[in-house]
Amino acid sequence: MLVSEREQLRGNIEAWVEQYGSNRSALIPVLEEVQRKYSHISEYVMQVVADILDIHPVEVSGVVSFYSFLGRKPKGRFIIRLCRTISCEMQGKDRVARQLENDLGILFGETTADGNFTLEWANCLGMCDQGPALLVNERIYTQVTPETVHDILEECRRTFGVYAPQLTEEYA
Amino acid sequence: MKTTDTSKMTFAQVESQRGLESALKMQPDEVRRTIADSGLKGRGGAGFPTSTKWNFAAETVGDLKYVVCNADEGEPGTFKDRVILTDFSDLVFEGMTIGGHAIGASKGIVYLRGEYTYLRQLLEGKLEERRRTGLLGKNVLGTSGFDFDIEIRMGAGAYVCGEETALIESLEGQRGEPRNRPPFPVNTGFMGRPTIVNNVETFAWVTCILVKGSKWFEKIGTETSHGLKLFSVSGDCRASGVFEFPLGITIKELLKKVGGENAKAVQVGGAAGHCVPASEFGRAIAFEDLSTGGSIIVFGPGRDMLHVAQNFMEFFKDESCGQCTPCREGNARLLEGIEMLEQGNCSMKYLRDLCRLGETMQLASKCGLGQSSPNAFLSIVEHFKDEIMGRIPAAC
Numbered sequence: 275m276l277v278s279e280r281e282q283l284r285g286n287i288e289a290w291v292e293q294y295g296s297n298r299s300a301l302i303p304v305l306e307e308v309q310r311k312y313s314h315i316s317e318y319v320m321q322v323v324a325d326i327l328d329i330h331p332v333e334v335s336g337v338v339s340f341y342s343f344l345g346r347k348p349k350g351r352f353i354i355r356l357c358r359t360i361s362c363e364m365q366g367k368d369r370v371a372r373q374l375e376n377d378l379g380i381l382f383g384e385t386t387a388d389g390n391f392t393l394e395w396a397n398c399l400g401m402c403d404q405g406p407a408l409l410v411n412e413r414i415y416t417q418v419t420p421e422t423v424h425d426i427l428e429e430c431r432r433t434f435g436v437y438a439p440q441l442t443e444e445y446a
Numbered sequence: 447m448k449t450t451d452t453s454k455m456t457f458a459q460v461e462s463q464r465g466l467e468s469a470l471k472m473q474p475d476e477v478r479r480t481i482a483d484s485g486l487k488g489r490g491g492a493g494f495p496t497s498t499k500w501n502f503a504a505e506t507v508g509d510l511k512y513v514v515c516n517a518d519e520g521e522p523g524t525f526k527d528r529v530i531l532t533d534f535s536d537l538v539f540e541g542m543t544i545g546g547h548a549i550g551a552s553k554g555i556v557y558l559r560g561e562y563t564y565l566r567q568l569l570e571g572k573l574e575e576r577r578r579t580g581l582l583g584k585n586v587l588g589t590s591g592f593d594f595d596i597e598i599r600m601g602a603g604a605y606v607c608g609e610e611t612a613l614i615e616s617l618e619g620q621r622g623e624p625r626n627r628p629p630f631p632v633n634t635g636f637m638g639r640p641t642i643v644n645n646v647e648t649f650a651w652v653t654c655i656l657v658k659g660s661k662w663f664e665k666i667g668t669e670t671s672h673g674l675k676l677f678s679v680s681g682d683c684r685a686s687g688v689f690e691f692p693l694g695i696t697i698k699e700l701l702k703k704v705g706g707e708n709a710k711a712v713q714v715g716g717a718a719g720h721c722v723p724a725s726e727f728g729r730a731i732a733f734e735d736l737s738t739g740g741s742i743i744v745f746g747p748g749r750d751m752l753h754v755a756q757n758f759m760e761f762f763k764d765e766s767c768g769q770c771t772p773c774r775e776g777n778a779r780l781l782e783g784i785e786m787l788e789q790g791n792c793s794m795k796y797l798r799d800l801c802r803l804g805e806t807m808q809l810a811s812k813c814g815l816g817q818s819s820p821n822a823f824l825s826i827v828e829h830f831k832d833e834i835m836g837r838i839p840a841a842c
Contacts, residue, residue, distance in 0.1 A: 299617060299618050299637070303599065306602060336621055337619065341560075341601075341604050341622070342604065359523075360522055397520065397764065398524070400520075400527075402525055403678070403680045405680075413564060414564055
């Protein structure tokens with residue numbers, strides 16, 4: 275990573291700490307911002323956050339590993355989380371999963387080679403009355419069928435582009 | 447995206463602001479007494495009397511106190527809080543403000559699950575509007591000396607954070623691992639300060655009770671379970687969605703209303719709840735019989751109950767925080783057992799051992815997650831032995 279990129283990253287983190295308060299309870303909101311913008315939380319970020327909040331980096335690492343929406347591994351611009359809980363299962367989530375894998379050419383837990391899509395499972399998304407449900411980043415889709423999977427992916431490619439996280443070189 | 451018509455619910459008929467106005471005319475202890483008279487118990491499922499919780503927090507001396515709204519709705523099959531927050535968030539914020547007055551708190555926090563991030567903007571807008579109209583902020587509704595504001599904090603995808611002490615840990619920037627209790631949050635909560643943590647629906651009912659009176663609420667339901675409750679109904683029924691029923695309704699009555707009469711079993715209370723077979727559909731949904739946060743999943747005649755148990759155990763194995771051994775190891779062993787049953791090579795003796803393990807987990811786990819995670823397994827084994835034993839696996 276270039277020095278200027280590091281500085282920019284540090285600047286962003288400082289601004290978020292400013293916004294959420296410079297104490298331990300700001301840790302998760304700050305990490306969520308990092309995750310949203312950079313799609314993962316690198317060791318460098320953990321070090322910087324720990325430094326600014328005056329806690330040990332291991333504490334930050336422990337938090338990152340605990341929550342399923344935070345992670346160290348770079349993910350795609352669009353993270354697709356398909357609900358695997360019983361109500362969605364009864365409404366046919368397995369077929370939707372299969373079609374997602376087919377259309378993206380990856381398995382669950384993987385990211386496409388172009389860095390655009392990551393496929394993950396989610397536990398109950400709270401859409402049990404209109405499953406199968408999936409989240410694309412923060413947007414929810416309900417009553418998904420194998421047939422509509424393609425439309426959802428196309429919609430990502432077209433309309434979401436501008437809102438997608440801007441990946442820096444190191445992260446891409 | 448909406449399948450539920452909320453216009454006929456009690457929440458739709460209660461004018462917000464009136465609850466807060468009537469609460470602010472009362473002394474804090476009068477508000478708590480009104481809630482006590484109504485018999486309101488926690489709508490998250492545990493059924494702890496709301497007024498008792500509030501009294502503890504009110505009696506604890508502290509310079510700062512907190513009102514926390516648990517919007518970490520993660521129980522499989524539950525989505526009523528999403529509907530309440532979408533259509534009736536004012537009642538929730540108002541209930542929190544009333545709670546602030548009742549216990550002497552000036553700060554409220556909504557802990558919203560990360561999966562519901564798309565609701566955040568709507569809720570922030572509502573809060574801003576309440577600040578503008580004097581329903582939040584300094585001297586709420588012109589009551590000098592009563593300041594109250596609400597902040598939204600996001601979860602990050604951890605079911606266990608719905609447990610109140612894990613939720614507080616998460617708010618403090620820690621891993622969401624449950625604490626030992628006591629001390630309870632009402633004494634030592636967020637930042638070591640007295641804190642009440644209540645469910646989204648509980649706060650909305652508080653507002654309704656202040657508007658319509660405690661007698662109205664107390665008269666509905668059974669002797670120990672008062673009032674109305676929202677149910678999230680999904681699965682094999684004609685009308686899934688959110689429904690409002692009085693507590694004490696039997697499963698049979700409920701199934702009739704949602705068009706699921708031919709069900710072979712109903713899961714009451716989500717993955718952490720119990721699987722009730724058709725022979726017990728006369729049982730009542732109430733704190734004294736089948737307690738639930740509102741999750742009702744209907745299983746039709748063709749459903750494979752072992753498959754259901756497997757789905758739940760995969761969920762718990764994934765969501766166990768790993769802090770205590772009975773839950774971390776127990777859930778993995780139960781899931782393994784289900785896979786053995788699936789393959790048709792589990793002896794009756796081993797199945798009994800697994801059931802004993804489940805009972806140990808209920809007793810020895812640290813928090814509600816581990817204590818309730820074997821429920822589904824145990825009730826499915828109890829009622830559907832005939833279906834799950836001696837399987838012949840599909841040809842490889």
